[in-house]
Amino acid sequence: MNKKLAGSAVVGVAILAIVVAQFWRGSDEAPAAAPPAPSPSAAQPSMEEYDFPDVSGGRGWAIRIPVPSGWVVTHQNDRASYRSGDLLLETDKVPITQEDTLSGLQAIAAKAHYDGSVVKPVEAGDIQDAAEWDYTYLRDGTPERVTVVGLGAGDSLVTIRFEAPPAEFDRDRGVLDAALKVSAPG
Template identity: 50%
Template sequence: MNKKLAGTAVVGVAVLAIVAAQFLGGGDPAPAAAPPPPSPSPSTAAPSIEVEHQEVYRFPDVANGRGWNFAIPVPPWPSDHVGDHATYRAPASGVVLETDRVPLTQEDPVSGLRALAKANQPPDYRLTSIAGREAVGSCDAGQWDFTYRKQGVTRQVREVGVGTGEVLITIRYDAPQPVFEANLPVLTKALQVADAG
């Protein structure tokens, strides 16, 4: 056999061996497929949202009889109703949310809250402030902040008065002072009022 031909045959066999090794599992292994993303565990899943309840105050005698309703989002807690006054109590924390409709003989919500403050001062009452605040819905509003003591516990209150024509709607958030800030979203949600139609 010719040396040149023999050399070419050796090179050809070597190339064929390398190609065959790659196809038959030799050489570098193929990269593994990425594992599927983990399914969310119960602790990272979005929390369920409770169905919202509403406390509705009706105004049938305005706007030439068309009227409207003032709907306040309230928590799904046990409640008591006496006339227009509604009280919602959190079962364990001592947090209370109250709503009411009272005649407004004053000129604005702030003066209405001042009249309420003068007439209703619980034991160890300490005024923090009474002032105007941003509108609630499309209505003028005022805010009354104070503390008082009940059964040896200092409680903090934020009461918002909303002027709706000749009526003052009050939304009162009342909580033991240590948990007041943590539960303030209860009031924030209640102030997202709507026209209930």
């Protein structure tokens, strides 16, 4: 065997042994913990927008509702549904014949016939005419707690509906609270 080749092999093995010894020994520092997964209410919101063109030739306006990003989204007509596990946030635009949001939401609640339904005026972002309806119902034999907030928009009612199992509702109410930071031209 060639002396140069043998010498290079010995040096290479020695270097390899030093490198392996450094990694084998490990580090004194604990590995960094992975960041916690964001909760549904901590996700960066997107916007759901309902446009209202001005019939007299003006610029029109829109209601913009912050909705969670990263949730499964479906759109059907004016209804947008955002789902993450057992949590559901829906927005919708429906015509109303009542003079104000409170009576419009009360009419919807009366047709639903849910026990313990309560409709009351609330504040919702930039919208002055808003009402809230709280109720619980059974879906496939399992109770679901729901809050629907109606926003006055001329001859329409824009609704924001949050649904969750009763045990999770208060913990995840931040999803609804974030959605209620609606914006509209002032």
